[in-house]
Amino acid sequence: MGSDDTLGKAKDPLVAVVQWVKTRPAGTKLGLGVGGAVLLLLTLWRTIKDHDTLFVLAEIAHFIGIGVLGYKLQQKRSVAGLSLQSQLLTATFLAVRLFCSFMMEYDIHTVLDGLTLAATLGVVYCMTATEMRLTYQKEQDIIKFYVVLIPCALLALVAKPSTSHFYLFRVFWAFCVYLEAVSVYPQLRMMQKAKVVERFTAHYVFALGLSRFLSCAHWILQILEGNKYLLQALGSGLWPVMVLVSEVVQTFVLADFCFYYVKSYAEGSGIVRLPAGIV
Template identity: 70%
Template structure:
């Protein structure tokens, strides 16, 4: 492992990028050959999100600080989880509901630490410049226009759409805050990387469906605006987090472990 690590550090930036792409492709193939039920990937995605929130909890407990964390992102995360939980209880109830409940509880604990505990004074409000309502209002408008075509009550369908759109852009205030701070705090970087890993598992679900010859996704895209908006949300969130994950992995491949985000990442 040490020899491999040293070898990677000696590669050029282009070679490291190529190695990262190959590693992602290999992981995708491994998932394709080992996981029979593709819904398992959604469970892995939600579990990765929960692990990310757990890392934030550990940071707050061990460091007694919330420096580097975006309150706006945590508010957005709490909002889409609460709304999705409500819709899940009304529309469907399964393992995903339980995972969302655990993640929502962990997010509530982080919000309490940032708003009502002794460590709240370490919150860097001056760097957290993207207010949550700037994100919520466009998502709500999109949800009114494009929402699921199911037989459920219309408000439930709109709320479900809000969840999808909010989840896609909820990390945006956190990325902007990290960019404003110039150097990213380590546990915060781990948290966002977990979100990127969660997104990888979610996208892998759709890719593997196509590899297995399931044409449902392609058929759905031609059935109206809602499937197109869902796919667009997936793409937006993936692009945002993939860019961050590239710099995250690069910082460790370079041997520094110090993450700096360039201006153009968000």
């Protein structure tokens, strides 16, 4: 029996499509990628009437990704391939956002954030306080969490919401928006260093990429529909622009990985191999 990270050759029409795309010039590949993204956006635009649903779907995708990690920990009793630094950053922005939700707007997002935070803390516990900590590849987890956290905190002091909420709440909200946008960076660098990505870790990061795409799609579709409030907000100060930039940056940070993830499974290998320049 082969490795559990190998699926065997998949006999599927998708394989033929991927092989055809691989033989196209770089410009054609870029055009096909952009065209596919636009087509998906248009599909979401026509099928989802309440665009706030995209935020809920994004949070569900994140929670499912954490669930995949939980399954890995239970089945393999190993945290190999996981970045503790990214998990700490994720727990931090979720905790801050959960606090802000309780203070500013309690809704379904608060519940989903609470569930995702609990699951993330469970992963952190496994990585630091159980026998699984012996499988943590610390030497490959080279980006320390405070290197990412501190710039986000400083930026939150400069660009934050101008609502009527208490000043500290507005800073906290901005902080968690910026931190969420870059929290996956240590994980991506760790995977780049390893070159070959463990299967369950790949599922988790792909779920994050899907989550970010859905969240970014919300803002793009609002603009396409000519949302007057949003368009006015984008021209009224630095904060709305920074929110949109954070969404776009995080989406593009994960886009390369998602491409190699889909490519590996379409080819039937199930092993994600990253080139040196992905991050």
